[in-house]
Amino acid sequence: MVVRVGFLSLAHMHAYSYGRALNSLSNCILVGIYDPNQERGTKGAQAMNTQFFSDPEKLLTQVDAVIICSENNRHREFTELAAQYGCHVLCEKPIATTMEDGQAMIDACQKAEVKLQIAFPVRFATPVRQVKTMLDRGYIGEVVAISGTNHGQMPGGWFVNPVLAGGGAVMDHTVHVVDLVRWFLGQEFVSVYAEAGYGMLWDVDIDDCGMLSMELEGGTIVTQDPSWSRPRTNPTWGDVTLRIVGTKGIIDLDAYAQNFVVYDDAQNKVSQRSFAEDMDLGLIVDFIAMITDDREPSITGFDGLKAMEVALAAYESARAHKPIALNRQRQGSEYY
Amino acid sequence: MIRVGVIGYGTIGQIHCRALQSVSGCELAVVADVDAGARARAQEDYGVDVVSDVEEMLQTTDVDLVDICVPTYLHEQVMVKAMEGNKHIFCEKPLARSLEEGRRLVDLSSNYAQKIGIGHVVRFTPAYVGIRQSVEGGEIGQAGVVRTFRGGSQFPVGWQDWFADVDLSGGVILDLAIHDLDFCRWLFGDVKRVYAKTSRKRTEAHLEHAMIVLRFKSGVIAHIEGSWTNLEGQFYTTIEIAGKNGLISYDSRETNPITIRTVPEQNVHVGAVAVDPYVLELQDMVQAILEDRPPLVSVADAFGTLQVALAALDSARTGQVIEL
Numbered sequence: 001m002v003v004r005v006g007f008l009s010l011a012h013m014h015a016y017s018y019g020r021a022l023n024s025l026s027n028c029i030l031v032g033i034y035d036p037n038q039e040r041g042t043k044g045a046q047a048m049n050t051q052f053f054s055d056p057e058k059l060l061t062q063v064d065a066v067i068i069c070s071e072n073n074r075h076r077e078f079t080e081l082a083a084q085y086g087c088h089v090l091c092e093k094p095i096a097t098t099m100e101d102g103q104a105m106i107d108a109c110q111k112a113e114v115k116l117q118i119a120f121p122v123r124f125a126t127p128v129r130q131v132k133t134m135l136d137r138g139y140i141g142e143v144v145a146i147s148g149t150n151h152g153q154m155p156g157g158w159f160v161n162p163v164l165a166g167g168g169a170v171m172d173h174t175v176h177v178v179d180l181v182r183w184f185l186g187q188e189f190v191s192v193y194a195e196a197g198y199g200m201l202w203d204v205d206i207d208d209c210g211m212l213s214m215e216l217e218g219g220t221i222v223t224q225d226p227s228w229s230r231p232r233t234n235p236t237w238g239d240v241t242l243r244i245v246g247t248k249g250i251i252d253l254d255a256y257a258q259n260f261v262v263y264d265d266a267q268n269k270v271s272q273r274s275f276a277e278d279m280d281l282g283l284i285v286d287f288i289a290m291i292t293d294d295r296e297p298s299i300t301g302f303d304g305l306k307a308m309e310v311a312l313a314a315y316e317s318a319r320a321h322k323p324i325a326l327n328r329q330r331q332g333s334e335y336y
Numbered sequence: 337m338i339r340v341g342v343i344g345y346g347t348i349g350q351i352h353c354r355a356l357q358s359v360s361g362c363e364l365a366v367v368a369d370v371d372a373g374a375r376a377r378a379q380e381d382y383g384v385d386v387v388s389d390v391e392e393m394l395q396t397t398d399v400d401l402v403d404i405c406v407p408t409y410l411h412e413q414v415m416v417k418a419m420e421g422n423k424h425i426f427c428e429k430p431l432a433r434s435l436e437e438g439r440r441l442v443d444l445s446s447n448y449a450q451k452i453g454i455g456h457v458v459r460f461t462p463a464y465v466g467i468r469q470s471v472e473g474g475e476i477g478q479a480g481v482v483r484t485f486r487g488g489s490q491f492p493v494g495w496q497d498w499f500a501d502v503d504l505s506g507g508v509i510l511d512l513a514i515h516d517l518d519f520c521r522w523l524f525g526d527v528k529r530v531y532a533k534t535s536r537k538r539t540e541a542h543l544e545h546a547m548i549v550l551r552f553k554s555g556v557i558a559h560i561e562g563s564w565t566n567l568e569g570q571f572y573t574t575i576e577i578a579g580k581n582g583l584i585s586y587d588s589r590e591t592n593p594i595t596i597r598t599v600p601e602q603n604v605h606v607g608a609v610a611v612d613p614y615v616l617e618l619q620d621m622v623q624a625i626l627e628d629r630p631p632l633v634s635v636a637d638a639f640g641t642l643q644v645a646l647a648a649l650d651s652a653r654t655g656q657v658i659e660l
Contacts, residue, residue, distance in 0.1 A: 144535040145545045147561055149483075193531045193657065195549055195557045200480035201578055209481040209578070211549045211557050213531055221533040223547045225559055227481045229578030243561075245535065245545045250565055321529060322657050 003028040003291050006063040008056060008078040009035050009070030010044040011158060012092045014119065014280065018067055019048035021284035028288045034059045060085035065291055067119075068092060071164040072171070076101040083112035090117045090287045094175045094311065095304030097166025102308055106301035117287055117297035118304030120179045122240055124282025125255045128180065131244070135184050140246030143185060147245075148177040149225040152238030154202040161206075168206030170196055170314050173226030175307035176240060178214075179299070182306060184244075187216040189306075193323040194314035201229055212314050213323075235261065236272040338424075338622055339365040341399035343390050343414055345374040346495055348428050349405035353382060355614035356403075362622045366397045371495070390414050394421040401625065403618070404428060407495060408511065409504040412437035415452075419444055425452045426621045426631075430514050430645060431638040433506060438642045445635040453621045453631030454638035456518045460616035463586055467575060468523055476579030479524065479556050484516035487563030489571030491542040500541040502649075507536060508544040509652065510645050513562030516575070517548070517648070518633075518641040520560070523577075524552045526640070530658045532648035548648045560648075 005028055007015055022030045032051040035041025045052035053059040060066070060081065065088040068078045075096050082089050089109060095118055096102040109116035122128055135143065150173040158164040165171060178189065196210040209227035216222060230238050240255040258276035290297055313324040340362050342349050349367070356364045366385045367378035375386040387393045390402065394417065402418040404411060404427040412432045418425045431454055432438040445452050458464050471479060491499065492511070498504045505511050509532065521527065527550050534546040541564075548560040574587045617632075624631040647658040 142538070144538045145533075145547065147547055147559075191655075193549065195529075195551050197480055197555060197557050200478070200555060200557075201580055209557060211481070211559050213533055213547065213549045215533070219538055221535060221547060223533075223549070223559060223561075225481070225483060227578065229481050229576075229583065231476075231578070231582045234583065245543075245563070245565065247539055247543065321659075323531070323655065 001027065001292050003065055003288050004031045004063040005029065005065050005067065006031050006053070006059045007033040007035070007044070008059075008066050008068045008082065009074065010040050011035075011037070011071045012069040014092060015044065015067065015069035016047065017280040018069070018284055019044070019050075021278070021281040023048065024281065025285065025288060027292060031063050032059050056081060057085070060087055063087055065090065065287070071158045072166045073097045073101075073164050076105050079105040079116065080108045083108040083114050086112060086114060088115045088117075088291055090119055091304070092119045093179075093304060094166065094171060094308040095301060096308065097171075099305065099309065099312065102301070102305040106305065109301065115290060115297050116301040117290065118299050118301060119283060120176060120299050120303070120307075121279040121283040122176050122180060122255055123183060123299065124286065125279040126277045127253060127257070128255050131242075131251055131253050132184055134251065135244070139249065140244065140251055141248030143220055143244055143246050145220065145245040146181055146222045147243040148181070148223065149239055149241045150174070150176050151225065151230050152228050153230045153232065153234060154204065154208060154228040160204045165206075167311065167315060168204070169208050169226045169228045170194065170210045170212070170318070171311045173228075174212060174224060174311040174314060177224045177226075177242065178307045178310045179303060180242065181216070181222055182303065185216060185218070185220065187218050187220070189214050189222075189310050189326050190217050191215045191323045191325055192310055192313040192317055194317045196315065196318035201227070210314065210318065212310075214310065235270045338362040338400045338625055339398060340401045340403055341366040341368065341393045341397060342403045342405055343368045343393065344405035344407075345369040345378045346405065346407075347493055351614055352403055352405055352618065353378065355612055355618055358612065358615045359618045359622055361626055362401065365399055366393055368393045390417045394418070394423070400424055401426060401621065407498045407504060408506060409433040409498070412441060415441055416444065419448060422450060424450045424621075424625050426455060426618065427452070428455045429457070429518070429638065430506065430510050431635065431642045433504065433510070435643065435646055438639045441635055442639050451621070451624050451631055452635050453617075453624060454633045454635060455617055456515070456633045456638065456641065457613050457617050458515045458519045459522060459632060460613040460620070462613070463588070463591065464519055464575070467577070467584055467586060470584055471523055471577060471579070475582065476577060476584055477581030479577050479579045481578045482520060482524075482556060482558040483561070483574070483576045484520070484558070485561045485563070485572075485574040486512055486516055487545075487561070487565060487571070488569070490569065491564050502536065502541070506645065506649060507534065507541065507546070508562045508564045509534065509546045509548065509648050512564065513546055513548060513560050513648070514641060514645045516560045516562070517550075517644045518638075520550065520552075520558050521641055521644065524554055524556045524558070526553045527551070527644045527647075527660050528553045530644060530647040530651050530660065532651040534652045536652075546648075546652065550644070
């Protein structure tokens with residue numbers, strides 16, 4: 001079976017990496033790209049060696065699955081449209097900008113009997129998978145504390161528009177680490193405290209730095225730094241790190257450590273070049289296999305919803321200056 | 337020559353005695369310790385007079401400066417006695433174990449005729465002094481978000497294992513993370529809010545890991561991490577300060593100029609510093625006496641740091657956000 005895939009919007013730059021992955025695989029084909037921004041869509045179609053569609057419904061009749069890389073607040077409308085045409089969905093994170101929208105996406109896909117996967121590619125980073133195995137085997141005993149970072153540079157564009165993005169650094173960079181922790185330990189977050197800083201590092205009105213302090217249902221304490229605190233001169237875009245403290249040891253995980261450094265006099269620039277295995281390729285391989293094998297998504301809409309719930313609670317906490325309790329309900333039960 | 341009497345010949349007392357050998361303008365005259373074995377070691381190490389406690393030191397010897405190196409929960413009572421003896425005083429951090437003790441020391445010291453300095457040694461550590469100069473010099477612009485880590489070493493060895501009893505030591509927050517709380521206060525001023533968590537409920541005391549979130553009045557957000565995780569065996573510290581115009585990043589593991597490889601698994605990294613920060617803090621104290629000026633860290637200043645650390649302990653215990 002060759003899975004036919006299309007893009008709905010290229011607003012998120014990850015689309016290019018996903019496109020490269022699709023083009024490198026033999027069991028799928030990139031049929032085309034719809035983008036409400038015709039210029040962006042045409043340019044992307046050229047770069048990914050595929051066709052631009054000015055009508056999304058025309059594209060949807062020709063594909064089995066779509067990858068949605070729109071602005072965060074448009075994930076719902078594109079997901080609902082794809083579900084209407086019986087297409088499986090891989091949606092960029094965060095799932096949406098409100099719990100209502102996220103739940104509506106899950107419901108729409110369930111009703112249409114299509115699969116919804118959320119793009120958390122870090123789960124497919126080789127060192128991350130190795131740590132998951134070590135934790136499952138109890139290498140460091142019981143996990144009691146986790147200190148995480150997902151730093152980045154200020155992405156600009158629609159990412160700093162509160163309506164389109166649903167938030168700044170806290171929304172953008174909380175969900176990856178929260179998803180990893182949920183996946184590692186199989187536990188839900190029960191409380192979130194956060195500080196958020198607005199325009200403290202960049203000339204933006206949105207939150208560009210913050211700090212979260214959370215607790216899991218088993219009592220494990222977790223902090224997460226989502227700040228866009230990498231300066232323009234930083235040799236790389238950012239990081240994903242976790243210090244995992246167990247009763248029998250500690251694991252320090254740096255998901256993007258596999259790189260070498262280039263000092264370039266001509267560009268007056270120092271930069272890191274990754275030699276790590278491509279996590280985006282891992283994500284796409286998994287998504288396509290989900291369709292060909294007709295199995296459940298490895299990262300569900302519920303996973304996306306729970307990660308966003310933490311980010312939304314962080315904003316609530318930062319406004320109220322107190323910890324926010326989260327719903328402990330798990331997948332399968334009626335939610336919201 | 338300023339005659340110094342060190343109270344307590346445990347881990348930190350021994351460090352102070354060794355450092356005092358390199359401090360000019362003073363001499364180590366007396367060491368006090370309640371333990372006879374410790375007294376014998378001090379006598380053997382330095383050939384100095386030994387006494388059993390602060391009272392005996394005040395009654396039977398003639399010292400100018402009392403250097404308090406006893407466990408945290410005894411700081412206040414020993415300092416009060418040294419004040420009754422009208423001595424100059426240097427006291428290891430933290431200032432005291434409780435807010436009440438700290439307040440009492442602030443009150444008693446406000447009109448005290450002699451000098452009192454508190455040993456927040458990170459303020460004398462070259463990397464941290466340099467980082468502060470860079471920040472204050474405006475190199476990274478207005479600071480926004482800060483992360484610090486301190487830990488990785490063996491659990492501290494103390495008399496009757498007092499470090500393991502949180503009522504006596506305040507755990508990893510009051511003993512270790514306080515260094516970075518103090519450094520951040522020194523750089524960013526007053527703290528507005530504190531929210532902290534510790535693993536203490538779920539780990540034995542020797543493995544306590546704490547994470548503190550601070551919001552300063554200036555708006556700066558900080559994440560302070562302290563760890564007594566004796567599994568790594570290599571003490572290290574990190575600090576990162578992001579500002580409007582850049583980032584400062586330091587990891588002590590990356591700045592050891594020397595690594596000695598002998599026995600496998602037992603590589604020793606050496607951070608070569610010509611001057612020991614403990615020498616610098618004690619030299620500052622001695623100079624303060626000689627020049628009749630305040631030492632770098634006053635009782636009131638150390639009390640400010642103590643308040644933040646105790647707020648973190650309260651927050652970790654109650655789950656509440658503490659507004660200062």
